[in-house]
Each structure stands twice: as structure tokens, then as C-alpha cells.
Amino acid sequence: MNDTGARLIEAATEAFASRGFHGTTTRDIAERAGVTPGAVYVHHKSKEDLLYAISARGHDNVLRLVRDCVADGSQPTTEKMRHLVREFARWQASHHTSARIVNYELRFLGPEHFASAQENRRQIQAIFRNLVAQGCEEGTFSSDDVDFTVVAIFSLCIDIGRWYSQKSHWSVDEVADNICSLVMKMLQP
Amino acid sequence: MNDTGARLIEAATEAFASRGFHGTTTRDIAERAGVTPGAVYVHHKSKEDLLYAISARGHDNVLRLVRDCVADGSQPTTEKMRHLVREFARWQASHHTSARIVNYELRFLGPEHFASAQENRRQIQAIFRNLVAQGCEEGTFSSDDVDFTVVAIFSLCIDIGRWYSQKSHWSVDEVADNICSLVMKMLQP
DNA sequence: GTCTATAATATGATAGAC
């Protein structure tokens, strides 16, 4: 059996994803985790602290994921990009519950926690930007505006958390493959 | 000067967009509109009613907008698509405050209001789907999966409400033009 | 139509027993 601290994180993830941070009460979370409201505060010092725990874990996992994708220097830019987009999109779809919180509930973090999340996102975005820019220099890719193209790639992937659900008629892999091939068309010279 | 009913809608739009539906109190809305909390209920019977008013107006405006874009039957498919995507993206950017509510606060509507919004969105989506499908039949466009391509076009446009703000270094027209040209690349045979 | 005042309830968080 899971320990209560972890079960509370899971419960909060589901609750925040479906009803939003402010639409979720500490009682909702406690009930979903099978404990009474008082027990929440033994493991997490506030509701915002639960949000931060979910946000931090999500951002850390994504940053590690995208770093690994571009780590193999021997791969050609096109292959790196395919790998990067596919894995990033895969994460958004397979973790769509966490993804929703990571991408849409950010603004409810306290100022320091928000800044920490933003720094993480900046680093994730920089990895995409560097790869797009490199491809453009090589002539492998083309883009009228590199920064905007990165925003667009993010839009395609992040929006997955808004529309994707288990009952979607596309599997996680189909979503990732489709987005990957659309991004490659966007980058085509 | 505006009448209070309309000022309350404006106030609620800004409040819901920045703090979310459940993060906004009727006191916030009343204060922003320059009235006391009691006055809210003379004009709108509940907080959810305010959300629905904003949602309904937004959805109606978008549906009218996209219908007008495809009304001119004499235009070639490519031109129709350019026009449609540009205007849809323009709306999301220029009305990014309303757009955020229309696209992200939907789930907090009551069941009937939610169903009504969903029906509206279905019609908007159908207009995009028909045009993509028509272009694919003609050979003007190509797509591995028409439904997914429509989802992707929507992702690019709807996500504007998440990342765009007045301090963005792209103007509304630049956003619309960039998205339009990326969509046309995605549809290229 | 707007105000002041308030009812009825919900909420985040804590105290103290076990």
C-alpha cells in the first residue's frame, strides 16, 4: 500500500486537474486519499504546498526528459527534433492529469514557487529553441521567426492537456506521432 | 458611461481570466465594477450566470466570425483557409481575456450551459473540418489524419489565450500571420 | 437600482486526544 503523503499527492493531482486549484477543497483531497482533513497538514503544510509539489515534480521530470533527448550529440538535427517533440508530446498525453496542473495552475503558486517553475520552463524552452535555431543555420529547417515557431511547437504539445483524455480515440503514441509529423512539416525548408 | 450590467460582465471577464472562476469572488467582481456585492444579483442571478454570459457571448461571436469567413463560395480553398485561420487566431489574440474564459473555464458551467457551449464549439470545429477535408479531396491540402489536423489547428489558436498578453512582443496581426503561415505549411501536400 | 446588513454555509488550517 502507498503511504499517505504520496496518496495525497495523487489525490490532489486528480482533484486540481478536474476542478482547478481554487475549485478543490482540502476536504476533497483528504476524502480522495481516504483520510480526514486534519491528516493533510501532517504531510503538506498548506494547499499551495501540494500544488507546488505536483508542479515541481512535473517540471523536473520534463526537464530531465528533454535534456536526455538532445544529449546524444552524434544524432542529426532532424532526428534529435523528432525524438524531442515525440517524447515531449508523449509526456503531455500520458501524464495529462499532471500536465494540466503543470501548464494551467501555475499562476496559483506563491511568488517564489512560481518563479522557480518559470525558471524551469525557461530551460525547457531553451532546449527547443537551440535545436530549431541549429537546424535553421544548417539549412535542415526553415522558419520565418524562430521564437514564434518554438511557441507554436509548445502550443501543439501543451494544449494536449486541455483536450486529451483516456476516452480519446487516439492512443498516446498516435498523438505523439501525429504532432511530431506536423511539427516536421512546419519546419520543412 | 456604461450601465452596471455591462460593467459587471467586463469586471467578471478580467477577474475570471486572471484568477479563474473559483479563484474569483463576487466581491472581487463587484469591487472591480465599482458597486457593492449586493448589486451584482440585481443584474445576474448567480456567479455561474456571469460565467455563462461571458461564455455565450464569446462562443456566439466566434461562430459568427468563422461562418462569415467561409461564406464566400467563390474563393479558392486555400484563400478560405488562410482567411479562416487568420481571423480565428486574431480573435483569440485580440480577445485574449475573454478567450481564456471561453476556452479554459468552460468546465465550471452548469450542465445545461456547458452542453450549450459544447454544441457551439462542435459547430465551429465542423467548419474547420469541412474546409480541411475539402482541400484534401481537391489535392490542395494533404493530411495523414484530417480530424487530428483540425485538433492541431485548434491547439495553435486556442493556446494563444494561455501565452499571449499585451506585453507580448508580437502584435495581434503578427500572431495571426505567423500562425496562418505555420498552418499552411502543415497542410502543404 | 444601489446600499447596508446579515443569513447560511464552506473553507483553510490548528489543537489536543489517542
Add this chain to the structure above:
DNA sequence: GTCTATCATATTATAGAC
């Protein structure tokens, strides 16, 4: 570590005076 009980406050919505 969890429970019961509760504090202090906030919240949606309404009642009645002006």
C-alpha cells in the same frame, strides 16, 4: 500519524431600507 472537534475567516446569496 490519524482522528475528532473547532477556530477564524471567507463566501454566495438574500432581505429590507432608501
